[in-house]
Amino acid sequence: MSLLRPxxxxxxxxxxxxxxxxxxxxxxxxxxxxxxxxxYGSYEERADVMAWAADLRRSGIRLYLLSNATGKRARFWIDKLGFEGVGMAGKPNPRAFRQGLRQLGLPAHQVGMVGDQVFTDVLGGNLAGMHTILVHPLVDNALPHTRVTRRLERAVLRRYGHDWRA
Ligand SMILES: [Mg+2]
Structure with a gap:
């Protein structure tokens, strides 16, 4: 299995x-x-996302936030979302994923890693032996380094038969 494949x-x-x-x-x-x-970067409350997370948790699904954002930004959202997590996780460093699994108290094969980036979320999740789920990025952020990353991601995903319009 390729480590970049969601x-x-x-x-x-x-x-x-x-x-x-x-x-x-x-x-x-x-x-x-x-x-x-x-x-990306927003502090605006998202009722739909809160409701989605609450629904999953009512069904017994354990959630944990694993973010590369600053600790302050991650904390802001952890308080709003109602479940635990960390910022500055350093994805795709496997240490972050091991810590997340410990927090959930579940083995890797029972946990999904959900993210919008191939080279952090998918790569790290696959390295940790988790089920990786790639979602379409909510906004196309215009940072120059992100544009290059997105081009590479599209190339990887095309190889796996996904037509990714970001
Ligand atoms: Mg992301």
């Missing part, structure tokens, strides 16, 4: 339902923040 490719986290997770034997999720749950 197991599932979805348009939005809303496509992740309790039934979707049950069918894959998943009992917990490590969640990326920026461009996965919340538009």
């Amino acid at each position: 197991r599932d490719v979805l348009a939005h986290v809303h496509d992740i339902t309790p039934e979707f997770l049950a069918a894959r034997g998943l009992r917990g999720l490590l969640l990326d923040l920026d461009n996965t749950l919340i538009p």
